[in-house]
Amino acid sequence: QVQLVQSGAEVKKPGASVKVSCKASGYTFTDYYMHWVRQAPGQGLEWMGIINPSGGSTSYAQNFQGRVTMTSDTSRSTVSMELSSLRSEDTAVYYCARGVAYYDAFDIWGQGTMVTVSS
Amino acid sequence: QSVLTQSPSASGTPGQRVTISCSGSSSNIGSNYVYWYQQLPGTAPKLLIYRNNQRPSGVPDRFSGSKSGTSASLAISGLRSEDEADYYCAAWDDSLSGWVFGGGTKLTVL
Numbered sequence: 001q002v003q004l005v006q007s008g009a010e011v012k013k014p015g016a017s018v019k020v021s022c023k024a025s026g027y028t029f030t031d032y033y034m035h036w037v038r039q040a041p042g043q044g045l046e047w048m049g050i051i052n053p054s055g056g057s058t059s060y061a062q063n064f065q066g067r068v069t070m071t072s073d074t075s076r077s078t079v080s081m082e083l084s085s086l087r088s089e090d091t092a093v094y095y096c097a098r099g100v101a102y103y104d105a106f107d108i109w110g111q112g113t114m115v116t117v118s119s
Numbered sequence: 120q121s122v123l124t125q126s127p128s129a130s131g132t133p134g135q136r137v138t139i140s141c142s143g144s145s146s147n148i149g150s151n152y153v154y155w156y157q158q159l160p161g162t163a164p165k166l167l168i169y170r171n172n173q174r175p176s177g178v179p180d181r182f183s184g185s186k187s188g189t190s191a192s193l194a195i196s197g198l199r200s201e202d203e204a205d206y207y208c209a210a211w212d213d214s215l216s217g218w219v220f221g222g223g224t225k226l227t228v229l
Binding site for chain 1 (some may be wrong): 121129149152153156163164166169170175177207209211216217218219220221222223
């Protein structure tokens with residue numbers, strides 16, 4: 001079945017970087033976009049950006065420009081999201097979500113990866 | 120502060136019909152499709168409604184979506200205890216060149 005499996009929880013110190021991976025299975029990896037969305041504890045959803053696994057082109061939300069990097073490895077059907085210069089406000093669950101098209105639904109979501117930023 | 124505005128909470132009793140609203144602007148809801156996501160406690164969001172009023176396969180027809188101008192609504196009829204969840208609206212925003220979400224509505228089934 002179609003699924004997205006994310007890497008495990010991370011604990012990082014302020015100023016460090018974190019890399020979260022998302023492995024896709026059950027569909028043709030390069031036929032769909034991949035979004036990253038985060039959710040701080042008790043808060044709503046926040047879109048971080050999108051990557052086209054076919055070619056690797058990206059677009060990042062203004063709030064994350066300069067701090068986020070999304071990459072794709074087609075040989076492993078895996079996308080990754082790296083967030084740098086971490087601060088306590090980055091403590092959140094990070095989700096990858098498959099995009100039917102650039103401007104269309106996020107139809108399949110990963111299980112989420114908890115990233116905790118604490119000194 | 121979320122770009123799309125939702126009431127923080129809603130409630131209803133089993134069997135009732137409940138409506139959750141989402142308000143935006145001309146740059147998002149006014150010119151693009153609206154999507155709704157359901158997030159059950161402790162789980163990842165799930166696509167509930169796409170392109171304003173379309174249901175993915177497997178979503179009961181108790182759930183329906185609509186859009187008018189710069190606002191959208193999600194209606195749930197025949198409310199069930201398993202509908203207790205957080206509901207988020209989303210849309211593409213032309214001005215921000217990005218996806219925006221509502222702050223979420225927590226639905227309680229009394």
